[in-house]
Amino acid sequence: MIFFVTRLFFVTDVHGSTLTFKKFLSAVRIYKADVAIIGGDITGKQLVTILEEGDTWRASFMGQEYLFHNEDELRRFEGKLADQGYYAYRTTGKEREELMRDNEKLNRVFKEVILGRVREWVELADERLKGLNAKVFVQPGNDDTWEVDEVLAASKHMVNPWGKKVNIDDHHEMISLGYANKTPWDLPRDLPEGELAQTIDGLASQVEDMKNAIYNFHAPPYGCPIDLAPELDENLKPKLGASGTFNFIHVGSRAIADAIAKYQPLLGLHGHIHESRGFCKMGRTFCVNPGSSYSEGLLNGVILELSKNKIKSYLLTEG
Amino acid sequence: MADESVSSLFTRKSSGLIRSIAPHHSLSYAVMNMAIGGVLFNWAVASGIYLGINDVWASLLFLPFGIIPGLAYAYMTSAMPRTGGDYVWTSRIYHPIIGFMINFYATMVYFIFIAAFGLFAWQIPIVGMVSGTGLITGNASLVSLGSILLQPTFAFIGSLIVIVAFGLLAVFGAKIANKIAIGLFLSGIAALALNLAMLMYYKSSIISGLTAAGAGYKTVANLAAHAGYVFPGFAALGTFLGLAWVASNSIGYTNVCYISGEIKDPRAAKSTFIPIFGSLVIIAILNAVTMYYTYLALTPAYYHDLSYLWVIGSSSYPLATLAVPNIYGMLAYGHVNLALYLIDGVLWLLTFASFPFAVTYVFTRNIFAWSFDRIIPSWFTKVSKRAGTPIYAVLLAVVVSIIWDYFYMYTGLPSLLAYGAAGWYLAWVIVGSAILVMFRVRPELLELLPEAVRRKVSGMPVISWLGLGTILISGYLVYAYMMPGVFAVALVFLIALLILGPVIYAISYYINKQRGIPVELARKLLPPE
Numbered sequence: 001m002i003f004f005v006t007r008l009f010f011v012t013d014v015h016g017s018t019l020t021f022k023k024f025l026s027a028v029r030i031y032k033a034d035v036a037i038i039g040g041d042i043t044g045k046q047l048v049t050i051l052e053e054g055d056t057w058r059a060s061f062m063g064q065e066y067l068f069h070n071e072d073e074l075r076r077f078e079g080k081l082a083d084q085g086y087y088a089y090r091t092t093g094k095e096r097e098e099l100m101r102d103n104e105k106l107n108r109v110f111k112e113v114i115l116g117r118v119r120e121w122v123e124l125a126d127e128r129l130k131g132l133n134a135k136v137f138v139q140p141g142n143d144d145t146w147e148v149d150e151v152l153a154a155s156k157h158m159v160n161p162w163g164k165k166v167n168i169d170d171h172h173e174m175i176s177l178g179y180a181n182k183t184p185w186d187l188p189r190d191l192p193e194g195e196l197a198q199t200i201d202g203l204a205s206q207v208e209d210m211k212n213a214i215y216n217f218h219a220p221p222y223g224c225p226i227d228l229a230p231e232l233d234e235n236l237k238p239k240l241g242a243s244g245t246f247n248f249i250h251v252g253s254r255a256i257a258d259a260i261a262k263y264q265p266l267l268g269l270h271g272h273i274h275e276s277r278g279f280c281k282m283g284r285t286f287c288v289n290p291g292s293s294y295s296e297g298l299l300n301g302v303i304l305e306l307s308k309n310k311i312k313s314y315l316l317t318e319g
Numbered sequence: 320m321a322d323e324s325v326s327s328l329f330t331r332k333s334s335g336l337i338r339s340i341a342p343h344h345s346l347s348y349a350v351m352n353m354a355i356g357g358v359l360f361n362w363a364v365a366s367g368i369y370l371g372i373n374d375v376w377a378s379l380l381f382l383p384f385g386i387i388p389g390l391a392y393a394y395m396t397s398a399m400p401r402t403g404g405d406y407v408w409t410s411r412i413y414h415p416i417i418g419f420m421i422n423f424y425a426t427m428v429y430f431i432f433i434a435a436f437g438l439f440a441w442q443i444p445i446v447g448m449v450s451g452t453g454l455i456t457g458n459a460s461l462v463s464l465g466s467i468l469l470q471p472t473f474a475f476i477g478s479l480i481v482i483v484a485f486g487l488l489a490v491f492g493a494k495i496a497n498k499i500a501i502g503l504f505l506s507g508i509a510a511l512a513l514n515l516a517m518l519m520y521y522k523s524s525i526i527s528g529l530t531a532a533g534a535g536y537k538t539v540a541n542l543a544a545h546a547g548y549v550f551p552g553f554a555a556l557g558t559f560l561g562l563a564w565v566a567s568n569s570i571g572y573t574n575v576c577y578i579s580g581e582i583k584d585p586r587a588a589k590s591t592f593i594p595i596f597g598s599l600v601i602i603a604i605l606n607a608v609t610m611y612y613t614y615l616a617l618t619p620a621y622y623h624d625l626s627y628l629w630v631i632g633s634s635s636y637p638l639a640t641l642a643v644p645n646i647y648g649m650l651a652y653g654h655v656n657l658a659l660y661l662i663d664g665v666l667w668l669l670t671f672a673s674f675p676f677a678v679t680y681v682f683t684r685n686i687f688a689w690s691f692d693r694i695i696p697s698w699f700t701k702v703s704k705r706a707g708t709p710i711y712a713v714l715l716a717v718v719v720s721i722i723w724d725y726f727y728m729y730t731g732l733p734s735l736l737a738y739g740a741a742g743w744y745l746a747w748v749i750v751g752s753a754i755l756v757m758f759r760v761r762p763e764l765l766e767l768l769p770e771a772v773r774r775k776v777s778g779m780p781v782i783s784w785l786g787l788g789t790i791l792i793s794g795y796l797v798y799a800y801m802m803p804g805v806f807a808v809a810l811v812f813l814i815a816l817l818i819l820g821p822v823i824y825a826i827s828y829y830i831n832k833q834r835g836i837p838v839e840l841a842r843k844l845l846p847p848e
Contacts, residue, residue, distance in 0.1 A: 022847035031840060047329040060327040064770050080766070099329060110331045185332055225702055278691055278700065296399050296767055299845055303837065313836045316691050318407075319845035 012271025016044020040141020040218030227252025355507035367630030371554025372561035378606035431739035451651030503673030510666035528652030754786030
């Protein structure tokens with residue numbers, strides 16, 4: 001008798017960190033994953049300008065001043081920034097002043113560096129995944145601009161499953177959405193709960209075998225312990241409770257929670273809330289959020305072994 | 320959007336980027352993690368054990384001792400802000416089994432303190448209000464009742480009730496408790512202020528009352544001398560050893576490291592450094608002020624003599640109504656205003672109750688982490704839907720605290736506390752060693768740290784020197800706790816606890832492997848190439 005098992009490795013929220021993306025590619029091989037998924041938020045948030053000053057380059061980062069005398073030193077610094085999810089941008093003093101005043105110009109620069117990094121990743125992945133028999137899915141999340149999709153589409157070995165139903169093996173279908181419910185930052189891929197619910201229903205209707213289905217939804221379901229985040233005030237500062245600790249509140253999506261309650265798929269793969277690493281059961285659905293420590297160069301993930309109609313095992317990893 | 324305060328850094332509109340918490344907020348968190356109520360009993364232990372200790376100076380001298388490990392924790396946290404603190408650093412630097420060992424050990428030690436606080440809550444404010452009311456009103460029955468309630472069996476049962484009550488509150492009242500927790504903390508300040516004010520105001524009548532009760536200056540001095548103790552005046556050695564008891568009062572000052580934010584920049588570090596050092600300063604001042612006025616009211620010799628008689632369990636200890644010689648219970652001998660006395664008692668009781676709430680966050684976080692790592696069953700992470708609290712994790716805390724509470728019956732409170740605190744700092748020795756060797760064993764982690772501590776001095780990075788300092792200071796504190804005498808039962812128990820962690824880890828590893836779960840991959844470092 002042959003026992004069918006698919007080993008699935010899921011990570012999320014790498015946020016532009018080249019080191020964690022490279023670790024993801026290594027993990028496919030080392031963990032012997034049949035399926036590997038990045039669940040959303042693949043682009044970074046911050047840009048560090050490096051000023052050209054004659055024969056030298058200068059940057060200020062994390063309260064420290066850096067001076068570079070040659071290309072090697074500069075590339076090492078840029079590599080270090082990339083590992084932590086930052087974007088390095090070589091510029092002049094004049095341009096930097098413009099960036100500080102001109103939001104549109106800043107957005108254009110961001111777009112340029114973000115897409116540049118995604119292109120590098122696509123090339124790297126195509127090289128490193130060659131010959132591996134794994135299915136690799138990389139989905140943008142609510143933090144990622146729409147232009148990223150076009151760059152991902154060029155990959156030979158990674159598939160963007162956004163808004164589609166895919167078969168990850170002979171028994172498990174996966175539907176994917178990188179939207180999040182509305183956040184205080186009001187991002188392009190934030191969606192009101194009503195629209196999110198409709199979108200999910202539309203995708204769910206494509207699933208043939210719901211009891212073996214996987215929901216790869218970037219936002220976690222509301223009310224599960226994997227959606228706890230510090231409550232923020234109007235200045236986006238964490239509110240402290242009376243005990244001096246953060247006030248953790250549920251920030252997940254009600255539409256996703258309702259959909260999971262209604263359809264009861266086998267598995268929910270979620271991210272979005274980096275500090276809410278963990279799992280919970282909603283009825284028969286096992287929901288997991290591996291969290292994210294991308295800025296420390298750690299790849300948080302979860303290895304799941306799926307057989308027909310059940311999850312044979314799961315293990316949260318930190319590599 | 321340009322962040323002009325850091326001139327090279329630009330931030331785009333994206334979720335999750337939150338500003339670090341304000342230093343004064345994290346300071347309040349840090350102080351609430353420390354036990355203000357400890358001032359009522361720590362000094363009775365220290366004064367009785369360490370010959371010549373100057374409690375006021377000892378309070379202040381701990382400051383430089385506490386700074387080194389505080390710096391080490393703060394810098395390590397600034398590099399790895401949200402990933403479980405010392406549990407994760409030690410796991411990454413040494414091995415997950417070592418990380419679990421120290422984390423399990425430290426968590427069990429927390430439960431010792433919960434047990435101790437249950438006992439003190441019973442003995443000091445609860446029974447203190449009963450017998451104190453008797454003393455103030457001249458009701459001998461109440462005084463007798465108080466003495467009965469202090470007997471070990473009743474103390475155990477009484478503290479059991481208190482611990483279970485704390486647990487029930489933590490499970491079912493967490494939401495309400497969070498709203499009033501700042502009030503619970505402030506009640507400690509109010510309790511102390513009121514206590515010291517009454518101590519000074521009623522000083523003469525307190526001394527008269529103690530004398531009438533057979534516990535006057537000369538009587539106590541003679542009793543102590545008969546038991547082999549003569550207060551020698553203040554001495555440097557006793558003071559330096561006894562500062563360990565400020566250390567036990569300060570346990571938790573680094574817990575703020577677990578709440579740092581996502582943004583790593585030097586300004587964010589203020590949210591870590593200020594609460595660590597701020598809370599150390601605050602607790603040092605609270606202790607110093609308490610003991611200054613205690614000495615002023617009672618005289619150092621009297622307080623030390625009395626503490627000695629208590630700590631050795633002498634049958635000559637003259638104050639049957641006071642399980643611990645404490646400045647709250649002593650007020651009743653001065654026939655102070657009854658209403659104020661009872662108000663102070665209630666405030667102290669609330670102070671004791673606040674400690675378990677403050678530490679609930681830390682130990683439940685640890686239990687969750689063990690459960691996610693498959694070391695303990697996953698049902699420990701189950702959260703009560705009605706109360707929104709991790710019911711099984713809190714239940715575990717209550718059960719283990721009760722076990723420690725029972726253990727007190729065979730060792731006594733001073734040794735229970737001493738060994739609890741020693742255990743905590745023993746865990747720090749191991750954490751310090753991990754920080755020390757990090758630059759050799761895991762140099763890539765060093766890269767995450769700020770330049771200020773990556774810089775080398777005599778061939779070793781500054782952070783490693785801080786790790787070495789942590790080892791030496793923590794090791795010294797362990798020695799200071801153990802120095803007065805080694806209690807075999809307690810020592811065996813603590814060593815067994817140290818071994819229990821790796822045993823649990825090994826068993827869970829074996830069970831998981833049998834189930835086909837690839838646990839060896841859980842913390843396997845992934846190569847980028």
